[in-house]
Every structure is written in C-alpha cells, then in structure tokens.
Amino acid sequence: MSVSDDGIAGAKSSLSLVTNLSVIFLVVLWLIPTVGLLVSSFRDRDAISSSGWWNAPFATEQNFAAGAEGEFTQTPDGWVIEGNVFGEDGSGTVTAFGGRRAEPTAFQPGTTGELVRGRTLTMEANGDYRYVDPGEDAPRRNPTLYFGTQVPPSFSTDNYETILFSNGMDVAFINTLTVTIPATIIPILIAAFAAYALAWMDFPFRGTIIAVIVGLLVVPLQLALVPMLTFHNDIGIGQSFYGIWFAHTGFGLPLAIYLLRNYMVGLPRDIIESAKVDGATDFQVFTKIVLPLSFPALASFAIFQFLWTWNDLLVAKVFLPSNSDSWVMTVKIADDLLGSRGGDWGILAAAAFVSIAVPLIVFFTMQRYLVRGLLAGSVK
Structure with a gap:
C-alpha cells in the first residue's frame, strides 16, 4: 500500500508543481x-x-516612395526618364513596384506596368526603372515611384537620443522629481499619524471616520479633479507645484491611512501597553515603537505612491501650468515629442523605458529596506 507524501513535514505538496507552473506562466x-x-x-x-x-x-518588406531624378528626354516612344530607385550605389532588391500611393506593389519586377493616360513604368529587381510619358509636351514635374524591398534588421539608439537629448527634457526631469518627492513624503507623514490615532487611540466617532476613509477609496479620481481645482483657485494656489502636491496628497491619503491603520492594528498589543505602563506618551509610543515596526508598510506605500506620481499624466495636466517650464516628463513626452510625431511608437517605447529607470531604482532600494524592516519587526 502506497502512502502519500501530502502533509508530511519536509515533503513537497502535490500542488507544488501546479503552483510553480502558474508562477512561470504569469512571469x-x-x-x-x-x-x-x-x-x-x-x-x-x-x-x-x-x-x-x-x-x-x-528582414522585413517595406514600401517606399522615391522621386525620379534627372530630366526627361524625348524618344520615339515619348518622354522618358531613367534611373535607379536606390540611388547611385544601386544596393537593394525590388520585390514589387507601382505608380500610385494606393497600389505601391501592383507590379512584379521585370514587368511593364500600365499607368494612367498611357504612361508606363518598367522596374527591374536591381532598382533600374524606365518611365515613359507619351504626351506631346514634356512633363512639368518628375513622377513619384513606389516600390517594396526587403529591409535587413536594424537597431539603433535614435529613439533614446531623441528622448534624452530633447530640448527641455532636463527641466522636465527636475520638475518630475520636484513633484514626486514631496507628493510621496507628505501623505506618508500625515497618514502615519492618522493611522496610529485610528488604531490605538480611543476618541469619539473613530468608527465613523474609518468608514468615511474606506468610502473615499471608491471615489473616482476624475470626479474630484474639477472640484479640487476650483478649491485651489479659491485659496490662491491654482495651477502650481503646491496645488499638485496637495492633489496627490488628497488622492493618496485614503489608501495610505487604510493600509497603515490595518498594519498597525496587527502590532503586538503587549508591547504598546507595556510602554504606556512605563509612562510613555502616545507620541513616544508612536515614534519609538509603532513607527519602526511599521516600516514595511511605510516602505510599501512609498513605492506605490512614488510610482503613481512619477508616471502620472492626468493630474499633472490639470494641476500644473500649461507652459513648458512646468512640464513633467510625462507631459513633455505626450505634448511635445509624441504630439508632433503622431503615432511614433518607437519614441513612445523608448520613453517608457526612460521613465521607468528612476522608479526601478527606487523600488529595488526600498525593497532592501523593506526586507530589513520585516526582519526588525520579527524580533521585537
């Protein structure tokens, strides 16, 4: 009779393989x-x-448009212009060609394509072409030739150079730090005091305040933008760095208080009660005991808040001035670089990796402190 290893200390569960495969799949x-x-x-x-x-x-097949170079010469067949679509070196292979933008690959190389008004276009695989116009008068302008060719794989850092060395990107980087650092520190400071009060201090309407904070978690960000901007204009801070600091603080406080309060409630009650018996005030208990033990939660929220504010576009568009001197990186990329280039996905992809460089540094740095905080809390 076989005995299952499930439940035996030191033996792997039968679900470990499924768990590992699930983790690999998600990664x-x-x-x-x-x-x-x-x-x-x-x-x-x-x-x-x-x-x-x-x-x-x-190698990929791409379509190109090239203007015929040179001058027309008159022949018995009509006005003729000849050349090579690849230029003087003639390096390349034509896979198809055409005479209209709508049909850039209508004909195969080596054939003669019939165009409008009796005109013809012949193009060889090496790029040589012969364009014939049977009209009596010489054409006023040279035709545009369309062709497809195999392009070898090519990689460059042009997109990154466009992002990093764009005019004003250094100012946008400093503005992003100016917004992100205070918008991360301010809500953590306020939320830590509020969370301790809601977790370990007894005062009227504490339960009601907790319920209100939980309710604020479901308030849509977009719903509060206009009222908050109106309030900022009324108190005189309008669209400024002060305004965006307060905006990020207001949007981040409900989640910060909720997370920190739930974490502080789970701290050992005996340690806090012993400190109060020894004569420690609430402020001393908070700064000497609760705050060090709550460092993992503080670090976790700091990571999320920093990532959110660093990558934010909507709040920055609403609460910062529209002039380029106040742009953060997301606004600089969206309004300047991408705004003038349409759907330039290479620029957008490079901008994504440039923008995540600092958050990654913050994440791995805070992760180290997060582990230290967990270990310190486990032995106290």
Whole structure:
C-alpha cells in the first residue's frame, strides 16, 4: 500500500508543481509585452509599422516612395526618364513596384506596368526603372515611384537620443522629481499619524471616520479633479507645484491611512501597553515603537505612491501650468515629442523605458529596506 507524501513535514505538496507552473506562466505573461516594448524602442517607425517586434531579427518588406531624378528626354516612344530607385550605389532588391500611393506593389519586377493616360513604368529587381510619358509636351514635374524591398534588421539608439537629448527634457526631469518627492513624503507623514490615532487611540466617532476613509477609496479620481481645482483657485494656489502636491496628497491619503491603520492594528498589543505602563506618551509610543515596526508598510506605500506620481499624466495636466517650464516628463513626452510625431511608437517605447529607470531604482532600494524592516519587526 502506497502512502502519500501530502502533509508530511519536509515533503513537497502535490500542488507544488501546479503552483510553480502558474508562477512561470504569469512571469512569462508579463515578460512578453515588456520584451516587445524593449525591442520596439530600438526600431524605427517604418519597421514597427511593417512588422511585429517578434520579426525584428529578420528582414522585413517595406514600401517606399522615391522621386525620379534627372530630366526627361524625348524618344520615339515619348518622354522618358531613367534611373535607379536606390540611388547611385544601386544596393537593394525590388520585390514589387507601382505608380500610385494606393497600389505601391501592383507590379512584379521585370514587368511593364500600365499607368494612367498611357504612361508606363518598367522596374527591374536591381532598382533600374524606365518611365515613359507619351504626351506631346514634356512633363512639368518628375513622377513619384513606389516600390517594396526587403529591409535587413536594424537597431539603433535614435529613439533614446531623441528622448534624452530633447530640448527641455532636463527641466522636465527636475520638475518630475520636484513633484514626486514631496507628493510621496507628505501623505506618508500625515497618514502615519492618522493611522496610529485610528488604531490605538480611543476618541469619539473613530468608527465613523474609518468608514468615511474606506468610502473615499471608491471615489473616482476624475470626479474630484474639477472640484479640487476650483478649491485651489479659491485659496490662491491654482495651477502650481503646491496645488499638485496637495492633489496627490488628497488622492493618496485614503489608501495610505487604510493600509497603515490595518498594519498597525496587527502590532503586538503587549508591547504598546507595556510602554504606556512605563509612562510613555502616545507620541513616544508612536515614534519609538509603532513607527519602526511599521516600516514595511511605510516602505510599501512609498513605492506605490512614488510610482503613481512619477508616471502620472492626468493630474499633472490639470494641476500644473500649461507652459513648458512646468512640464513633467510625462507631459513633455505626450505634448511635445509624441504630439508632433503622431503615432511614433518607437519614441513612445523608448520613453517608457526612460521613465521607468528612476522608479526601478527606487523600488529595488526600498525593497532592501523593506526586507530589513520585516526582519526588525520579527524580533521585537
């Protein structure tokens, strides 16, 4: 008779394989779009439009438009202009060609395509072309030739250079730090005091205040933007750094108080009661005992708040002045770089990785302190 290892100390559960496979699946699921974004950040706009990021290591077929160079010469067939679409070096292979933007690959190389008004276009695979216009008078302008060709894989740092060395990006970076650091510290300070009061101090309507805070968690951010901006204008701070600090503080406080209060409630009651018996005041208990033990929760919320404020676009658009001197990085990228380039996904991908550099540093730095806080709390 076989005996199952389930429930035996030191033996792996039968669900461990399923758990490991689930974790691997989730990691891969999150990793795939990240890798795609990273690859796209090193490709140009035409390559991104013509093929997916998974085809980046392979040659892709792209369509181009080139103006015929030179002058028309009169022949018995009509006015003729000849040349090579690849220029003087003639390096490249034409896979298809056409005479209209709507049909850039209508004909195969080596054939003669019939165009409008009796005109013809012949193009070879090496790029040589012959355009014939049977009209009596010489054409007023040279035609535009459309063709497709295989483009080898190409990667460059042009997108990153555009982002990093764009005019005013240094000011936007400083503005982002100016917004993010106070908007992270202020709600943590206020929330820590409020959470301790709601967790360990007895006063009237404490339960009602907790219920109101929980209710504020479900208030949509968009619903509060206009009333808060109106209030800021009434008190004289309007669209300024003070206004966006208070806005981020107001939007972050309900979650901060809720998380910190729930964490502080779970702290050992004996330690706090012993400190009060020894004559410690509430402020001393908070600063000497509760605050050090609550560092993991403080670090966790600091990470989330920093990431939220660093990557924010909507609140910055509403509560900061519209002039370029007050732009943060997200507004700079959205209004200046992408606004003038349309759907330039390479710029957007590079901007995403540039913008996450500082949050990643903060995350891994705070993660180290987070582990220290957990270990310190476990032995006290």
